[in-house]
Structure formats: structure tokens, C-alpha cells
Amino acid sequence: MTTLIFMNGEGISILWVLPFAIFLLCIAIAPLVGPHFWEKNLWWIALGVFTAPMLVALTFFLGEALFHKTVEKVLEYLSFITLLASLYVISGGIFIHGHFRGKPIVNTSILIIGNLIASLIGTTGASMLLIRPLLRANAGRKRNAHVVVFFIFIVSNIGGLLTPLGDPPLFLGYLQGVPFLWTLQNLWKHWLLVSGLTILIFYFVDSYIYRKDGEGILHKHDEAEPFQISGTFNILLLIGIVLAIYFQGHFLTSVPGWPHFGPQEAAMLLLTGISLLLMPVKHPIRLRNGFSWKPIVEVILLFAAIFSTMIPALHVLELRGSGLAIREAWHFFLATGVLSSVLDNAPTYLTSLSLAKALNPINDLGFVFRDGGHVSSALLAAISCGAVFMGANSYIGNGPNFMVRAIAEERGVKMPGFFTYMLYGAIVLGPLYALVVFIFF
Numbered sequence: 102m103t104t105l106i107f108m109n110g111e112g113i114s115i116l117w118v119l120p121f122a123i124f125l126l127c128i129a130i131a132p133l134v135g136p137h138f139w140e141k142n143l144w145w146i147a148l149g150v151f152t153a154p155m156l157v158a159l160t161f162f163l164g165e166a167l168f169h170k171t172v173e174k175v176l177e178y179l180s181f182i183t184l185l186a187s188l189y190v191i192s193g194g195i196f197i198h199g200h201f202r203g204k205p206i207v208n209t210s211i212l213i214i215g216n217l218i219a220s221l222i223g224t225t226g227a228s229m230l231l232i233r234p235l236l237r238a239n240a241g242r243k244r245n246a247h248v249v250v251f252f253i254f255i256v257s258n259i260g261g262l263l264t265p266l267g268d269p270p271l272f273l274g275y276l277q278g279v280p281f282l283w284t285l286q287n288l289w290k291h292w293l294l295v296s297g298l299t300i301l302i303f304y305f306v307d308s309y310i311y312r313k314d315g316e317g318i319l320h321k322h323d324e325a326e327p328f329q330i331s332g333t334f335n336i337l338l339l340i341g342i343v344l345a346i347y348f349q350g351h352f353l354t355s356v357p358g359w360p361h362f363g364p365q366e367a368a369m370l371l372l373t374g375i376s377l378l379l380m381p382v383k384h385p386i387r388l389r390n391g392f393s394w395k396p397i398v399e400v401i402l403l404f405a406a407i408f409s410t411m412i413p414a415l416h417v418l419e420l421r422g423s424g425l426a427i428r429e430a431w432h433f434f435l436a437t438g439v440l441s442s443v444l445d446n447a448p449t450y451l452t453s454l455s456l457a458k459a460l461n462p463i464n465d466l467g468f469v470f471r472d473g474g475h476v477s478s479a480l481l482a483a484i485s486c487g488a489v490f491m492g493a494n495s496y497i498g499n500g501p502n503f504m505v506r507a508i509a510e511e512r513g514v515k516m517p518g519f520f521t522y523m524l525y526g527a528i529v530l531g532p533l534y535a536l537v538v539f540i541f542f
Contacts, residue, residue, distance in 0.1 A: 113163055117413035124151050124406050125443065128497070129519035143402050151406040159412055170412055176362045177447070178408040181269070185225060185500055186397050187342055187369040192229035193392040194335040194380040199328035203239030205307040208248055209300060211235050212255045216296050219260030220267035220285075222343050228257045228501040230339070233390055236512045243314040246516050249509045250525055251303040255296060257501040258493035262292040262486065266346060268499070270441075270450035270488040274481075275350050277454065278470040284485060287478065291486050291541060295533050302529060332386050334379065338372045345369055354471075396507035400500075407497060411444050418452055427456060431542040434483035438491030438534065442498045442523075450488040457484060483542050490534065494526045495519070 127146070131139040139146075159171040201207060211231055219227040235252060239245040261267030263285045265275035271284055330336070349365035380387060382394075418440070427436050437453040458474035469475045476484075492499035496506055496519060506516050517525060 113167065113413055113416060115417060117163075118417060120151060120155055121407075121410035121414050124410050125497070125519075128403065133518055143399065147402040147406040152409045155409040155412070159409070163413075167412070167416060170416060171409075174408055174412050174448075178404065180362060180366055181408075181445075181500060182401055182404065183366045183369050184342070184346075185400060185504060187373045188223075188225050188229045188339070189397045189504065190373050191335050191338045191342065191376045192226070192233075193387055193390050194332040194376055194384070195230065195339075196331040196386045196390055197234045197328075198331065199234075201234060201238035203242050203245065203248070203311075205304055205311050207238060208235065208307055209304045211238070212252060212300055212303060215252070215256030216260035216300065219256055220263035222339060223266055223346070224257050224261035224268055224499065225501045225504070226339060226343065227260065228252070228505050231256060232505050232508055236509060236514065240512070242311070244310055246509075246514055247306060247310065249505060249514055249516060250522065251299070251306075251529075253502050253505050254493045254526070254530065255299055255303070257505055258499050259292070259296045259299060259490055262288050262489045265350065266343060268489045268492070269447040270492075271485060272346065272350060273447055273451055274454070274485065276353055277451075277472070278354075278468060279481070280468060283466075283481075287482055288485060291482070291537060294540070295490060295530075295537060298533055298536075299529065332380060335376055338376050341372045342369055345372070391512060393511065396504060396511055399507050400504050403497075403503060404500075407445070411448075414444060415448050415452060419455065428460065429542075430477075430479040430483040431538045432483075433457060433480055434487040434538060434542050435534075437484045437487030438494070441488045441491045442494035445497075446488040446492040446499055450484060453484045453487070454481075457481070479542065486537065486541075490530070490537070493530060495523050 127139075156171065156175075159167050161168075211234065215227045215231045218230075222230070232249075232252065235248065236245075239248050242248075258268070261271070265272045265279070265281060265284065267284075271279075274284075275281060345365050345368035352359040352364070353361065382392065427433060433453055433456075437449060440449045440453075454470075454476065457476040457480045458470070460476075460480075462475075462477040462480060464475035465478050466475065466481065493502070496502045510516050516522070
């Protein structure tokens with residue numbers, strides 16, 4: 102019995118994937134059947150029921166390999182949360198004034214801007230910078246949840262395909278040896294197709310809903326305000342976060358012994374501290390932004406449980422992935438994408454990359470990875486697109502997704518539930534994924 106539960110011939114029992122599946126069901130179902138209970142008790146459910154027991158088991162009872170993987174994932178979690186919290190705090194001190202009204206052309210313009218800058222300041226940075234102006238512009242509309250859903254699709258995910266700064270999976274690829282400009286040079290057609298069609302779909306959907314519901318309300322204070330940006334020093338701090346990410350990657354690839362964890366996180370915390378020092382929580386600009394700690398605290402708790410419970414799932418995938426008959430580029434696109442929808446897309450990217458290296462395909466990349474391995478250009482493109490695009494398929498597929506949802510719900514937007522959101526993704530993005538497979542893979 103002990104062997105069945107703890108170990109098998111390949112490492113650990115598949116039963117250790119159950120906590121992850123159960124927590125996903127909690128995220129999906131609990132807010133629907135008991136929203137007040139879930140909100141009030143999330144801290145002890147996430148930390149006491151899932152995170153702490155899993156970390157104890159993984160650290161002390163499941164062997165050396167799981168111990169080292171757990172340490173690695175804990176550091177990844179701390180880095181991930183430091184990034185999200187830094188961008189959340191700093192962007193909360195930036196207020197964009199102006200005559201904004203949630204018309205389809207205005208909403209579409211914001212999504213286009215977010216799609217363009219996501220690869221420069223990251224999907225998280227673009228999301229945190231633009232979600233508040235978008236919510237204010239659409240506050241008076243009868244139905245506005247679809248605007249946030251498409252924002253997650255386009256700004257929080259698809260827009261980050263062009264550089265390693267855009268999305269965490271691509272940054273990990275950069276650290277593995279993928280040249281900085283490889284994604285821009287090789288994936289711009291994939292990005293243009295998917296982002297362009299998604300934006301076009303949004304425009305027609307939003308136009309239909311806007312006409313059906315009426316024009317909504319134009320806030321008086323917005324009507325009289327010219328366009329300007331308050332808290333511009335926070336934009337410099339935001340750029341500082343991006344530079345910290347870039348130089349961390351640069352030093353890791355050029356300075357022997359440079360630590361994987363520490364310098365980047367310290368820089369982010371320093372910039373966050375400067376933002377709070379110069380603009381405290383009760384500053385008028387933060388108050389006007391509706392800044393509060395609730396969304397980031399919710400994300401910290403949820404992803405603590407997600408990161409801890411997904412470790413066995415990733416381990417099982419690495420051990421048994423070779424038996425999944427994943428060989429062709431379109432196999433990797435779909436497999437990486439589907440797994441990125443429920444697992445964090447960064448470790449999923451690395452797992453898929455390891456599986457691709459094991460196939461020993463013809464190397465037409467013009468480079469090898471730092472571990473000496475190689476893949477074909479088609480396989481690397483498929484893995485990259487799958488991880489970035491299909492991170493949009495669920496609220497937990499990519500870091501900014503849940504953050505955007507939490508901010509929107511705090512502003513009174515009735516966001517779709519976990520499964521309903523996934524259904525929207527399947528309807529809107531599913532045909533586009535099929536088109537990507539048909540054209541590129």
C-alpha cells in the first residue's frame with residue numbers, strides 16, 4: 102500500500118497528481134457554490150490544506166529528486182510573485198486621465214496598444230498598466246465582462262510572443278540559449294495572424310453588444326479631463342523592472358556563476374519600495390485608481406497552492422512524456438498548449454523542450470542550447486506558440502490572467518466562472534489554433 106501511494110517503478114505514484122486536480126476544482130466550483138466562504142477562508146484553504154502539506158511531503162518523503170525540484174519551484178514561485186507584486190504596486194501609481202468612453206473603437210485601440218507593448222514590457226506589465234483605464238472606460242456599460250476576457254486573451258497572453266521579455270516561457274528559452282531576437286524573427290507571422298484575428302473578432306463582438314445594450318454612461322469627470330498621465334516616475338520604475346529582467350538574463354548567459362535567484366528579485370523589491378515611498382497607499386492617485394492589496398493577496402495565495410501541488414504533475418509528465426507519442430510540430434503545439442492551460446506555462450515550456458531534444462531532430466536553428474541539446478526550428482516555434490497562446494485558455498494559464506480577473510471583480514465586473522471562461526476561450530481561440538496548425542505546423 103505504501104509503495105502504491107508513494108512510489109512506483111518510475112518515481113512517484115500518479116495519485117500525487119490528485120491534490121492539483123482537487124485544487125483546480127476548488128478554484129472552479131467554490132466561488133460559485135459558496136463565494137463568501139471561499140473569499141473569507143481562502144488563506145487557510147490554500148496554505149493550510151494544500152501548500153503546507155504538499156511541501157512537507159515533497160521535501161521529506163518523496164526522495165531527493167522531488168526535494169530538489171521542490172526547492173527549484175519554491176524559488177520560481179518567489180520570483181513569479183515578486184514580479185507580479187512589483188508590477189501591480191508600481192502600475193497602481195500610474196493614472197491615465199482622459200476623455201475615455203467604452204466605445205468599440207476605443208476598446209479596440211486599447212487592446213491594440215496592449216498587444217504591441219506586451220512584448221516590450223511583458224504581458225504582466227502591459228496588463229497592469231492598461232486594465233484600469235479600460236475598466237474605467239467601460240464602467241457605465243450594461244455588459245462589459247467580455248471586454249476583460251478579450252483583454253486577457255490579447256494583452257495578457259498573445260501579445261507577449263515576440264521577445265523573451267514578453268512572457269516567462271520565452272525568457273526561460275532565452276536562458277536556455279535561444280537568441281534574444283529569434284522569436285521576433287521567426288514568430289511574427291504567428292503573432293500577427295492570431296492577434297489580428299482575435300482583435301477583429303473582438304471589434305465585431307463588442308460592436309454588437311454595444312449597439313444592443315445602448316451607449317452606456319459617460320462619467321462627468323472623464324468628460325472634462327484632457328489626456329495626461331499622473332505618476333510618470335512610476336513609468337520609469339516600470340521600465341526599471343523590464344531592465345532588471347533583461348540584465349538578469351544577460352548576466353546569466355555571460356557571467357559564470359551568476360545566481361539564478363536573488364539579484365533580479367532584489368532589484369524588483371527595491372523599485373517597489375521606491376514607488377511606495379514616493380507614493381504611499383493612501384496617495385490620491387492610488388486612491389483614484391482604486392488601489393488595494395486584495396487582488397495581489399488573492400493571487401499570492403492561489404498560486405502558492407498551484408505551484409506546490411503541480412510539482413508531482415510536472416514530475417510525472419517528465420517521467421512518462423516519452424510514452425505520449427508526441428513527435429510532430431503540431432503535436433508539440435497542442436500538447437504544450439493544453440498543458441499550459443492548466444499548469445504554469447513556463448515549466449510546461451521547459452518540459453516540452455526536453456521532450457523535443459530527446460527526439461534528436463535535425464538542427465536547422467543555427468545554434469545549440471546551453472546544455473548541448475538541439476531541436477528543429479519547427480518544434481521550437483510550436484512549443485513557443487503553444488505555451489504563449491494557450492496560456493490564455495484558463496485563468497491560471499499565465500500569471501496576469503488571474504490578476505486581471507481579480508482587479509476587474511474588485512471593480513464590480515461580473516467575470517465568467519472558471520469553466521465558462523474556458524468555454525469562451527475554446528469558442529473564440531479554438532478555431533484560431535486550428536488555423537495556426539493548418540498554416541504553420
